[in-house]
Amino acid sequence: xxxFYSEETQAILNDYALQGFEQGFRNMLLNKYSKEExxxxxxxxxxxxxxxxxxxxxxxxxxxxxxKSFSEKDQLIEYVMKxxxxxxxxxxxxxxxRHEEIVKLLLNVFHEExxxxxxxxxxKEDYQKFTALHCAAYVKHAGIVNLFLNKKIFSTEExxxxxxxYVMMxxETKLTALHYASLNGGHKKIINLLLDVFSEEEQDKLIEYVMKxxxxxxxxxxxxxxxxxxxLLLNVFNEEDDVLFFEFVMKEDYKKFTALHYASSNGREGIVKLLLxxxxxxxxxxxxxxxxxxxxxKLTALHxxxxxxxEGIVKLFLSKFSEExxxxxxxxYVMKxxENKFTALHYAxxGGHEKIIKSLIDAFGEEEKxxxxEYVMKxxxxxxxxxHVASGEGNEGIVMxxxxxxxxxxxxxxxxxxxxxxxxxNCTSLDIASFNGHVGIIKLLNTDKENIL
Numbered sequence: 001x002x003x004f005y006s007e008e009t010q011a012i013l014n015d016y017a018l019q020g021f022e023q024g025f026r027n028m029l030l031n032k033y034s035k036e037e038x039x040x041x042x043x044x045x046x047x048x049x050x051x052x053x054x055x056x057x058x059x060x061x062x063x064x065x066x067x068k069s070f071s072e073k074d075q076l077i078e079y080v081m082k083x084x085x086x087x088x089x090x091x092x093x094x095x096x097x098r099h100e101e102i103v104k105l106l107l108n109v110f111h112e113e114x115x116x117x118x119x120x121x122x123x124k125e126d127y128q129k130f131t132a133l134h135c136a137a138y139v140k141h142a143g144i145v146n147l148f149l150n151k152k153i154f155s156t157e158e159x160x161x162x163x164x165x166y167v168m169m170x171x172e173t174k175l176t177a178l179h180y181a182s183l184n185g186g187h188k189k190i191i192n193l194l195l196d197v198f199s200e201e202e203q204d205k206l207i208e209y210v211m212k213x214x215x216x217x218x219x220x221x222x223x224x225x226x227x228x229x230x231x232l233l234l235n236v237f238n239e240e241d242d243v244l245f246f247e248f249v250m251k252e253d254y255k256k257f258t259a260l261h262y263a264s265s266n267g268r269e270g271i272v273k274l275l276l277x278x279x280x281x282x283x284x285x286x287x288x289x290x291x292x293x294x295x296x297x298k299l300t301a302l303h304x305x306x307x308x309x310x311e312g313i314v315k316l317f318l319s320k321f322s323e324e325x326x327x328x329x330x331x332x333y334v335m336k337x338x339e340n341k342f343t344a345l346h347y348a349x350x351g352g353h354e355k356i357i358k359s360l361i362d363a364f365g366e367e368e369k370x371x372x373x374e375y376v377m378k379x380x381x382x383x384x385x386x387x388h389v390a391s392g393e394g395n396e397g398i399v400m401x402x403x404x405x406x407x408x409x410x411x412x413x414x415x416x417x418x419x420x421x422x423x424x425x426n427c428t429s430l431d432i433a434s435f436n437g438h439v440g441i442i443k444l445l446n447t448d449k450e451n452i453l
Contacts (some may be wrong), residue, residue: 007232009044010044010047010048010298012024013025013045013050014047014048014049014050016050016062016288017049017050017051017052017053017054017057017059017062018053018054018056018057018320019057020054020057020062022059022061022065023064023258025061025062026064026065031046037072038070038072039072041069042069042070042071042072042075042079043067043102045064045070045079046075046078046079046082047067050062050066050086051063051066051079051080051082051090052084052088052090052093054066054102055090055091055093055094055097055099055102055106056093056094056097057097057334058097058099058102060099060101060105062348063090063102063105063106064105066079067079067080067105067109069163069229071116076109077109077110077117078112080106080121081117081120081121081124083124083249084322086100086126086127087125087127088126089121089124089126089132090102090106091103091106091121091122091124091132092124092126092130092131092132092135094106095135095136095139095141095144096135096138096139098139098141098144098363099274100141100144100147101141103132103144103147104147104356104405106220107147115153115159116181118153119153119154119159119162119166122148122153122166123166123169125169127168128171128173129170129171129172130170130171131166131169131177132144132148133145133148133149133166133167133169133177134169134171134175134177134180136148136190137177137178137180137181137187137190137194138180138183139376140181140184140187140190141190142187142189142193142435145177145181145193145194146193149163149167149193149194149197163197164197164198164202164205165405167194167197167209168205168208168209168212169328170212170214170234173214173215173216174213174214174215175214175215176209176212177190177194178191178194178195178209178210178212178220179212179214179218179220179223181194182220182223182224182229183223184225184234185225185226186223186224186225186229188228188229188232191229191232191233192232192289194209195209195232196235196317199209199334199395203238203241206236207236207237207244207248210233210236210248211244211247211248211251213251213253216253216254216255217251217252217253217254218253218254219231219248219251219381220233221248221259222251222253222257222259222262222453224259224271225262225266225268225271226271227268227270227271227274230259230271230274230275231274233271234249234274234278244376245278246279246283249275249278249290250286250289250290250293252293252295255295255296256293256294256296257295258290258301259271260272260275260276260290260291260293260299260301261293261295261301261304261379261447263275263301263313264301264302264304264305264308264310264313265301265304265308267308267310267312267313267353269310269312269316272301272313272316273316276290276291276316276320277288284323284326287320288296288320288321288326288329291317291320291333292329292336294336294338297339297340298336298337298338299338300332300333300336300344301313301317302314302317302334302344303336303337303338303342303343303344303347304347305317305356306344306345306347306348306351306353306360307347307348307350308351309348309351309352309353309356310356311353311355311356311359311364314344314356314360315359317333318330318334318359318360318363319405321333327365327368329364330363331364331371333359334360334363334364334375334437335371335374335375335378337378337380339355340380340381341378341380341381342380342381343362343375343378343380344356344360345357345375345376345378345385345386346378346380346384346386346389347399347448348360349386349389349390349393349395349402350389350393352393352395352398354395354397354398357398357401357402358401360375361375361376361401361405364409369409369410372405372408372409372410373406373409373414376402376405376406376418377414377417377418377421379421379423381424382423382424382425383421383422383423383424384419384423384424385421385429386398386402387399387402387403387418387419387421387429388423388427388428388429388432390402390429390441391429391430391432391433391438391441392432392433392436392440394433394436394438394440396438396440396441396444399429399441399444399445400444402418403415403418403419403444406418429441429445430442430445430446433445
């Protein structure tokens, strides 16, 4: 049957494309048209969204039929490169939906003599400045990424430079394809494909690429959450790149988070170890500078690890102050307060992590008894000590640990001072335990101080 050119027919074709009604397309499009009628058909199809719809729903047969409906090559290329109201091309859409075969059909429209148009097509950006490569990296489809980076497309020296510019393109939020490939667990194969675009002679460009920051000042190192990917990123740097290497590892985002903050907050002990091991013995000062970094709220990675119960990570941090002359730095680190005057001890207590509390207390030696007492008695912005917090949380084991620390490391008078401390609401630890009905702690805190243990 001959096609009837109307808005109604256009709507029917768009719907057929979405629903995958291939036979309807065959009935309308597979007719013997005159040259004049072919031109009318091409113009008609150009006005609709059938190609975008079929690319979205994954109907290869319909995409093929639409492409074959154009007898003129220039019109066909114009049709394939057409953007919808959101500036998406069919390539963006097919890629987002992971339809690799449709991506191939769209790319195969372009022949050797159309290479400049093909490159223009690949580099097209939507309203958020996403290319199809961004989309492929985001949906973690290595096959489609490989199609876009095909060396046959970018074969000349000039085209190789275009390829590098293509890979380095940023979205509206300054995210590269490498950022997207590193997100949500990451995709090692895609990251390798992107990094392999750069030859040995382009090492400077490669480092520039890896160090790129998004609009929140995050590099791929901040976003990656797998050890294999972190290792891959760190291995980009050669020995002569050590200045840039440490700049990369220690970079802070807009919240002043380092990769160490993210790894600690998410319990990635393997990544923490990798980041710390990046520093050799000669770089000990730089390592300690890295470990003690604070975010905008004055939180260190130790605060995060203590709150989240990451005992292994806490021990890793504390172990980095191994030399005798670093002891004062260790004590200062453990005693650090955030903007609300919370120490790691407050956070570990709040999280109920008794083993971490013991590790924090054990950081103080016999000669630091005075500082340990100062630490245990530290008050947050509500004038609450760790004992207040533990009493409120009902953690009897932690209450015992804190009291025994004061008894064995301090003096009897200090125990009285500790137990009688009042917070900003004029409450002692006993008051807080009573208010929350923690019977075991009430009994413990009501015991004569001489017989408390």
